[in-house]
Amino acid sequence: MSTPNGFPQHSRAxxxxxxxxxxxxxxxxxxxxKAAKKEAGGNVALPAERxxxxxxxxxxxxxxxxxxxxxNMKIKSITPxxxxxxxxxxxxxxxxxxxxxxxxxxxxxxxxxxxxDTSSSNGSLQEASPSPPNRSRASPCxxxxxxxxxxxxxxxxxxxxxxxxxxxxxxxxxxxxEISSAFGGLLRGKAFVGxxxxxSQIMPARPLPPMELNVASHTLRTANRIDSDxxxxxxxxxxxxxxxxxxxxxTRLHGNGMVYDNCSTDSMKSTFxxxxxxxxxxxxxxxxxxxxxxxxxxxxxxxxxxxxFPDRNIGLFVATWNMQGQKELPVxxxxxxxxxxxxxxxxxxxxxxxxxxxDRREWEIRLQETLGPHYVLLYSxxxxxxxxxxxxxxxxxxxxxxxxxxxxxxRIVSQIKTKGALGICFTFFGTSFLFITSHFTSxxxxxxxxxxxxxxxxxxxxxxxxxxxxxxxxxxxxDVTTRFDEVFWFGDFNFRLNKDRETVDSILNQNPDTxxxxxxxYDQLTSEMSRGSIFKGFQEADINxxxxxxxxxxxxxxxxxxxxxxxxxxxxVVFRSRYKDDIQAVKYSSCPVIKTSxxxxxxxxxxxxxxxxxxxxxxxAGQFDRELYLMGIKRRITRELQKRREQKDQKSSSICxxx
Numbered sequence: 001m002s003t004p005n006g007f008p009q010h011s012r013a014x015x016x017x018x019x020x021x022x023x024x025x026x027x028x029x030x031x032x033x034k035a036a037k038k039e040a041g042g043n044v045a046l047p048a049e050r051x052x053x054x055x056x057x058x059x060x061x062x063x064x065x066x067x068x069x070x071x072n073m074k075i076k077s078i079t080p081x082x083x084x085x086x087x088x089x090x091x092x093x094x095x096x097x098x099x100x101x102x103x104x105x106x107x108x109x110x111x112x113x114x115x116x117d118t119s120s121s122n123g124s125l126q127e128a129s130p131s132p133p134n135r136s137r138a139s140p141c142x143x144x145x146x147x148x149x150x151x152x153x154x155x156x157x158x159x160x161x162x163x164x165x166x167x168x169x170x171x172x173x174x175x176x177x178e179i180s181s182a183f184g185g186l187l188r189g190k191a192f193v194g195x196x197x198x199x200s201q202i203m204p205a206r207p208l209p210p211m212e213l214n215v216a217s218h219t220l221r222t223a224n225r226i227d228s229d230x231x232x233x234x235x236x237x238x239x240x241x242x243x244x245x246x247x248x249x250x251t252r253l254h255g256n257g258m259v260y261d262n263c264s265t266d267s268m269k270s271t272f273x274x275x276x277x278x279x280x281x282x283x284x285x286x287x288x289x290x291x292x293x294x295x296x297x298x299x300x301x302x303x304x305x306x307x308x309f310p311d312r313n314i315g316l317f318v319a320t321w322n323m324q325g326q327k328e329l330p331v332x333x334x335x336x337x338x339x340x341x342x343x344x345x346x347x348x349x350x351x352x353x354x355x356x357x358x359d360r361r362e363w364e365i366r367l368q369e370t371l372g373p374h375y376v377l378l379y380s381x382x383x384x385x386x387x388x389x390x391x392x393x394x395x396x397x398x399x400x401x402x403x404x405x406x407x408x409x410x411r412i413v414s415q416i417k418t419k420g421a422l423g424i425c426f427t428f429f430g431t432s433f434l435f436i437t438s439h440f441t442s443x444x445x446x447x448x449x450x451x452x453x454x455x456x457x458x459x460x461x462x463x464x465x466x467x468x469x470x471x472x473x474x475x476x477x478x479d480v481t482t483r484f485d486e487v488f489w490f491g492d493f494n495f496r497l498n499k500d501r502e503t504v505d506s507i508l509n510q511n512p513d514t515x516x517x518x519x520x521x522y523d524q525l526t527s528e529m530s531r532g533s534i535f536k537g538f539q540e541a542d543i544n545x546x547x548x549x550x551x552x553x554x555x556x557x558x559x560x561x562x563x564x565x566x567x568x569x570x571x572x573v574v575f576r577s578r579y580k581d582d583i584q585a586v587k588y589s590s591c592p593v594i595k596t597s598x599x600x601x602x603x604x605x606x607x608x609x610x611x612x613x614x615x616x617x618x619x620x621a622g623q624f625d626r627e628l629y630l631m632g633i634k635r636r637i638t639r640e641l642q643k644r645r646e647q648k649d650q651k652s653s654s655i656c657x658x659x
Contacts, residue, residue: 276307300399300429300613308396312610314428315346315586319603320437320490320571322354322549325385326596329357333370335593336601342587346605347396348428349375352437353387354492355418360387364625367391368632369639376624381424383407384417388424388437394624401427401467402618408460410441410453421457421491425464425484426620430613432470434463434484438491444566447524450494454534466618474578481537481576486583486608489538490573492599495525497547497568504566505558508546516543523569538574541585541604548590548600555595571602582609 298304305312319336330336338345349371357363364380371391378397380389386407392400409420421438438457441449461480469475475483497504499522507518520526520543528534547567550559559565571590577583587605594601 298612299615299619300617301615302612304399305429305610305612308399309610313607314348314610315342315344316488316606316608317346317349317603318352318435318488318490318573318606319350319601320352320354320492320573321594321601322439322492322571322597322599323356324553324597324599325355325357326553327357327359328596329363329366330594330596333366333594336591336603337367337370339587339589339591339603342605345374347393349389349391350424350435350488351387351389351391352422352435352490354385354437354439356382356385356387361628363387364389364628365631365635368628369635371632372636373629373633377628378620378624379403379405379424379426380625381405381407381422383409383420383422386417386420386422386437386439388422388435390424390426390435396428397620397622397624399429400620402620404463404465404467406461406463406465408457410456419453421453421461423461423463423480425467427467427470427613427617428610430470430611431486431609432464432467432484434481434487436461436487436489436491438489438493440492440494442494444496447495447528451528451534468617470613471578485578485611487538487576488573488606489535489575490602490604492570493525493572494570495523495528495568495572496570497522497566498524499566501564501566504547508567516546519547520569525569525572529574535574535576538576539583540572540574541588543569543588545588545590545602546592548602550598551595551600553595553598556592559598571599573602573604575606579609583607 317337321336337349337351349367351367353363360382364377367389368375368377368391374393375391376394376397378390378392378400380387382388388405390403403424403426405422405424407420407422409417411417411419419439419441421436423434423436425432425434427433436457438453440453443449458479458481463480464483469483470485472483481487481489497519499519504519504522507516511518525534526540529538529540547558547569549568549570550565551557552560558567573588575583575585584607585604586607587603589603591601591603
């Protein structure tokens with residue numbers, strides 16, 4: 001209900017209880033007030049520091065004033081002027097704060113029902129507002145009426161009429177009616193029990209997706225490096241290796257309308273398992289025996305390859321070590337197989353050994369123990385004291401073909417198998433790999449004999465046997481290295497430095513760190529490869545480590561015996577590819593920590609491009625050395641328990657001495 005002036009009536013007047021400034025006293029305030037209401041239409045000027053709130057009648061205002069102030073007030077008629085823009089500088093009282101709190105809950109409730117409104121939080125609670133303090137039946141004060149009497153502006157000290165302090169009469173009436181209707185509906189629909197508001201249930205505009213039940217930790221998902229939703233690995237790999245993560249499975253889910261957004265995709269994955277869900281019709285059409293290069297659902301096809309390797313590059317670790325036939329194995333192989341420089345472990349590990357330890361099985365168990373349960377032994381072979389072991393991540397064994405191997409003896413007497421070569425080959429997706437480890441003829445001056453060993457190896461290795469050549473048009477029957485896409489040749493090649501011991505020692509003392517360029521000028525293998533007489537088409541990464549031969553066992557010093565052998569780079573890793581830039585060397589170094597032999601292990605890290613393949617090749621079908629896997633895991637657990645027991649005993653045996 002409103003007055004004849006168009007202002008709403010309120011149950012309580014928004015008038016300051018403290019009024020400052022001098023006012024002209026008039027003993028006839030009551031009589032003059034009635035006359036002024038008739039003459040000025042209800043507009044009364046009160047000499048307060050701030051204007052009287054909108055819609056407050058003069059009679060109600062006079063009731064709230066102290067008796068001594070009423071007796072001294074002078075009422076005079078004024079001419080109405082257009083209202084000025086209000087200055088909201090007053091702090092809110094407790095009643096006003098409760099009103100604002102109700103407005104916030106009301107706004108959030110309206111935003112939940114309006115999907116186009118994004119200005120307010122959709123997560124706010126719907127709460128029944130506490131009723132404004134009602135001394136009488138009234139609507140709450142408009143927020144624009146709230147000013148602070150203690151912090152009012154200087155302009156507010158002027159006398160201002162009640163009607164001109166806030167906007168025009170039509171705007172204020174419209175605004176007041178909206179507030180009254182909204183608050184009246186709230187009072188009719190919400191009740192309060194015990195003076196506390198009751199929270200109404202929030203109903204979302206659409207059904208929410210199920211909550212993701214991801215039991216894998218963030219670190220584990222990053223280490224596995226298969227989940228394409230793991231952003232930190234995506235950024236790291238894109239920066240380090242240029243890998244751009246994408247998931248065709250996610251795209252397929254979005255494209256077929258199975259999910260609404262990324263949140264729904266993650267929830268749908270977690271509903272089934274941590275793996276990407278497979279549609280039933282894909283399982284029906286999938287064939288593991290036949291398939292084409294680009295067929296949907298092919299085991300070795302492009303879709304499966306992109307799911308595991310979005311950039312189609314794998315990490316490869318290749319190492320060689322002449323163990324000198326020592327029975328004693330290193331206590332810890334972590335520094336050898338798991339160097340700290342790369343943040344992530346590799347997808348495949350290939351280790352070749354010359355003059356291996358007598359117990360080959362113990363050596364393989366130690367490798368499995370070090371690599372842990374994430375890796376399995378795909379294949380291992382031996383030729384005398386030449387050993388080779390191929391470990392691969394356990395979730396990648398399904399994409400490997402059957403593994404084949406062949407050997408070559410370079411000794412005149414074939415029964416002596418200390419010198420020769422051992423080759424292992426297989427196809428991973430659509431890329432064929434060949435790994436060769438060799439031990440060539442020793443001797444400082446026997447360069448030609450070593451070249452003969454090389455030529456005999458490339459001609460006598462009969463690989464592949466059953467696995468088809470991925471590109472037979474670029475193969476040669478006289479060179480086994482031309483029959484595979486990616487070839488890695490490593491071992492003790494026994495090439496020496498054509499320089500005396502004193503000169504080599506002086507160069508090493510001048511450059512104690514990694515500058516070995518002066519030594520490589522005298523390297524026999526580098527010279528022969530530049531001439532094209534050996535390892536044709538092969539490359540070698542830059543050498544930035546000290547010679548790997550010959551050390552005193554258990555020491556960092558080179559040969560101190562009477563023979564005084566010259567330090568040399570006998571242990572090497574070289575590689576070649578059918579396609580340019582398919583192999584990128586990431587790291588090439590030695591492991592000086594292992595000192596059980598006169599040779600230091602040498603390893604190289606590569607990024608190798610992999611292409612999709614066909615399912616019509618003989619598959620390994622997940623075959624691996626299960627017995628070795630169990631023994632390695634058991635050994636790993638036993639070692640960890642023993643370590644904890646030793647730490648516990650050490651803590652319990654400590655003695656505190658008081659001085």
